Amino acid sequence: MSALTTVPKQRRRSVIARVGWSRFLQEIGMLAPAVGLMTIFLITPFLLSFWTAMTNQPLVPRPTPVRFIGFNNFIRILNDGLFWTSLWNVTRFTLWVLPIQCGFAFLTALLLNRKMPFRNLYRGMFFLPAITSMVVVCVIWGTLFQYPTGPLNHVVGVLSGGRIQPIDWLGDPNWAMLSMVLLSAWQAYGFQMIIYLAGLQGIPDELYDAARIDGAGRWGRFWHVTMPGLRPTHVFVLVITTIQAFKLYTQVAILTQGGPKSSTETVVHYMVRSGFEEQKLGYASAVSVILFLIVLVIALVQRRLMRRFDV
Amino acid sequence: MGNRLLTVLAATTALVALAAAADAKTVVRMMHQGDPGWVALYGKVAERFEAANPDVDIELIYAPHDAYNEKFSSAVMSKQLPDIMELDAPFLANYVWSGYLKPLKSYIDQDLLDDMTASNVAQGTYPIDKDLYAIGLTDSSVVLYGNRKYLEAIGARIPKSVDDAWTRAEFEDYLGKLAKLDGVKWPIDTFRGYGIKTEWVTYAYQPILNSFGCDLIDRTTWTATGTLDSKACVDALSMMQTWVKNGWVVPMSSGTNQFYAEGEPAALAWGGHWFYAEAAAKMKDDVVVMPLPKFGDKSASPDGTWIWAITSQSEHPDIAGKFLSFLLKDKDYRDYAVSQSAYPGLKSFAAQSPLYAEGGPLAVAFEQASKVAVPRPPHPAYPAITSAFMQAVDQIFNGEDAQKTLTAAAAKIDEDIADNDGYPPFGGN
Numbered sequence A: 001m002s003a004l005t006t007v008p009k010q011r012r013r014s015v016i017a018r019v020g021w022s023r024f025l026q027e028i029g030m031l032a033p034a035v036g037l038m039t040i041f042l043i044t045p046f047l048l049s050f051w052t053a054m055t056n057q058p059l060v061p062r063p064t065p066v067r068f069i070g071f072n073n074f075i076r077i078l079n080d081g082l083f084w085t086s087l088w089n090v091t092r093f094t095l096w097v098l099p100i101q102c103g104f105a106f107l108t109a110l111l112l113n114r115k116m117p118f119r120n121l122y123r124g125m126f127f128l129p130a131i132t133s134m135v136v137v138c139v140i141w142g143t144l145f146q147y148p149t150g151p152l153n154h155v156v157g158v159l160s161g162g163r164i165q166p167i168d169w170l171g172d173p174n175w176a177m178l179s180m181v182l183l184s185a186w187q188a189y190g191f192q193m194i195i196y197l198a199g200l201q202g203i204p205d206e207l208y209d210a211a212r213i214d215g216a217g218r219w220g221r222f223w224h225v226t227m228p229g230l231r232p233t234h235v236f237v238l239v240i241t242t243i244q245a246f247k248l249y250t251q252v253a254i255l256t257q258g259g260p261k262s263s264t265e266t267v268v269h270y271m272v273r274s275g276f277e278e279q280k281l282g283y284a285s286a287v288s289v290i291l292f293l294i295v296l297v298i299a300l301v302q303r304r305l306m307r308r309f310d311v
Numbered sequence B: 001m002g003n004r005l006l007t008v009l010a011a012t013t014a015l016v017a018l019a020a021a022a023d024a025k026t027v028v029r030m031m032h033q034g035d036p037g038w039v040a041l042y043g044k045v046a047e048r049f050e051a052a053n054p055d056v057d058i059e060l061i062y063a064p065h066d067a068y069n070e071k072f073s074s075a076v077m078s079k080q081l082p083d084i085m086e087l088d089a090p091f092l093a094n095y096v097w098s099g100y101l102k103p104l105k106s107y108i109d110q111d112l113l114d115d116m117t118a119s120n121v122a123q124g125t126y127p128i129d130k131d132l133y134a135i136g137l138t139d140s141s142v143v144l145y146g147n148r149k150y151l152e153a154i155g156a157r158i159p160k161s162v163d164d165a166w167t168r169a170e171f172e173d174y175l176g177k178l179a180k181l182d183g184v185k186w187p188i189d190t191f192r193g194y195g196i197k198t199e200w201v202t203y204a205y206q207p208i209l210n211s212f213g214c215d216l217i218d219r220t221t222w223t224a225t226g227t228l229d230s231k232a233c234v235d236a237l238s239m240m241q242t243w244v245k246n247g248w249v250v251p252m253s254s255g256t257n258q259f260y261a262e263g264e265p266a267a268l269a270w271g272g273h274w275f276y277a278e279a280a281a282k283m284k285d286d287v288v289v290m291p292l293p294k295f296g297d298k299s300a301s302p303d304g305t306w307i308w309a310i311t312s313q314s315e316h317p318d319i320a321g322k323f324l325s326f327l328l329k330d331k332d333y334r335d336y337a338v339s340q341s342a343y344p345g346l347k348s349f350a351a352q353s354p355l356y357a358e359g360g361p362l363a364v365a366f367e368q369a370s371k372v373a374v375p376r377p378p379h380p381a382y383p384a385i386t387s388a389f390m391q392a393v394d395q396i397f398n399g400e401d402a403q404k405t406l407t408a409a410a411a412k413i414d415e416d417i418a419d420n421d422g423y424p425p426f427g428g429n
Helices: A015-019 A021-053 A072-078 A081-112 A119-131 A134-144 A151-159 A176-201 A205-213 A218-229 A231-246 A250-255 A267-277 A281-308 B002-022 B036-052 B065-077 B089-098 B110-115 B118-124 B148-153 B168-180 B200-212 B231-245 B275-286 B317-329 B331-339 B347-351 B363-372 B382-397 B402-419
Strands: B026-032 B056-062 B084-088 B142-147 B186-189 B266-272 B287-290 B306-310
Touching: A015 A021, A021 A281, A072 A281, A081 A119, A081 A176, A081 A231, A081 A267, A119 A176, A134 A151, A134 A176, A134 A250, A176 A218, A176 A231, A176 A250, A205 A218, A218 A231, A231 A281, A250 A267, A267 A281, A267 B065, A267 B382, B026 B036, B026 B065, B026 B317, B036 B056, B036 B317, B036 B331, B056 B317, B065 B084, B084 B089, B084 B317, B089 B118, B089 B306, B089 B382, B110 B317, B110 B347, B118 B306, B142 B148, B142 B200, B142 B275, B142 B363, B148 B275, B148 B287, B168 B186, B168 B231, B168 B266, B200 B231, B200 B266, B200 B382, B231 B382, B231 B402, B266 B275, B275 B287, B287 B363, B306 B317, B317 B331, B382 B402
Parallel strands: B026 B056, B026 B084, B186 B266
Antiparallel strands: B084 B306, B142 B266, B142 B287
């Protein structure tokens, strides 16, 4: 985990030669449950969904026959403007939510890492939104967002001295996605905060002491000890948050159903809509395969970044 | 030790088996939606039925309104279809075509069948075999509610029957005048607050299309292109787009009670018959019930509601039918329906519903339904039709070009029909 540990390079030899047969079998045996479960619950369903994506399989049995239609579903998806809109929307969402959510999580983690009375109480309080169910959060924020007389509009009105007109947070195509960003960042930052806290505590005190002896001030210690020490944490948080953001669904399903004017349509919502509402399971599977590929690419790129940072 | 364990196990098994035998009731499962009041009521009716038929256990399965079809699909997939299901009338054709429902006439009491109004029979009938697959206590309609104070303030003419409904010119003139009136924040509430993915959209706006002389889909060739994207439909939706643009319509995020909320900010309401009970409770005599405006040459109004059917997987259709008959005759069920200003679908229930009787406040809804009601397309592609239309309405209300959006929606519907080989034996395409 730490950037400081160095792994001694070993010459590659056959595993069996290195550990011996009995040890090898023992290791296989220990791996087996995990591999078995992964095969049943991850690999097989994925292969099945890839197969379904090549057919016109309906959600529920219909009198018309199920046919193999090759890449037709994929071609149709890539030609559907709504799919590209939804992809752009999640990209937009991710680009907004990343700095807000991670930034806020980082700041609170820095604050809560200091020695102060009732520290654990505060930590618990800041973590509270993260353990609240997203559905509950959505219902509450739905009330806050009400137009034109909701509490949030009231706050905006008072702060601006009435100069800013009430905003239709969820009903205006220009605002709806930003409202999703605010709500999602608030709900989820607690998780990233905990990871940052762990990262901060993983930085040895000796480094700070040494920096202090070298004459580094507050800023110097922050830039030259805290930030480098948190590098792997930063990358990890980025990966996790990006992948989560790409799977945006619950908030949209509850608050806007993809509207207004498709401004909050997301890839997962598009998939659920085609699979459950329009009952085109094959088509929805094709969307899920595409989403998988997108997330895979992001994860690979970010893994390369992690390598570069020597994690 | 091992022996003792075995004995205990055997004894437990025997006990369980005994208990099961003593408890061997016929289980009839019923899936339904509805507001909490209805849910509580079904529970009570089921208890009464069980008391009268001690060998039957009625199991109620609640599914929320907006996710009902999704929930139903998963029940089909897991082969856990209930015996009785509530369904929204326009989806009937799809369910029967897919083979989920049983013809129901032989299981329901004859006096109830004879009691059904023509519109009730129509909403439960599958157009291919003309057989009855569902029955309900009620039907539905949409009317134009007005706030008497505001209407008098602008000197609006209050129509008394469908024949003298407001014309488009009158209606838009009033909307403009109401917009300028003190105290009116929005001239009309069309209940956008129900959401953008709710059957309400298609149900409430199809009459506007019909009144303009167009439709969701051509009902003989079953093709949407050429109909849904025709000039009449484009005009209809462009007109509504203008209302929204003018700020005349209550926005989606303002809730669904702006007609009677504090200060009564919405002057008119394009609302379902069920809205009358709420509005009248708050506003008393200030609620005026009017027929839907006549935009083109003819008036139109919607119909169809949630009705009861017996599924093809039911092992006890006779008991299911017996329970349905029991429910439809239940006094509390009917009383509660009356309190919700339910629209009568049985003749005997109409007699119990003074709201809809000659001279009653909702008489105009009854007149509308008997003269100009147009059902939603009874075709198995209906889920695709309504989904495409809802999406188009959301786009258009938010400023997208009506022609472009409707052309895309029509293409999407036709694509679904083609994907299903035209839904044989339905013709066309």
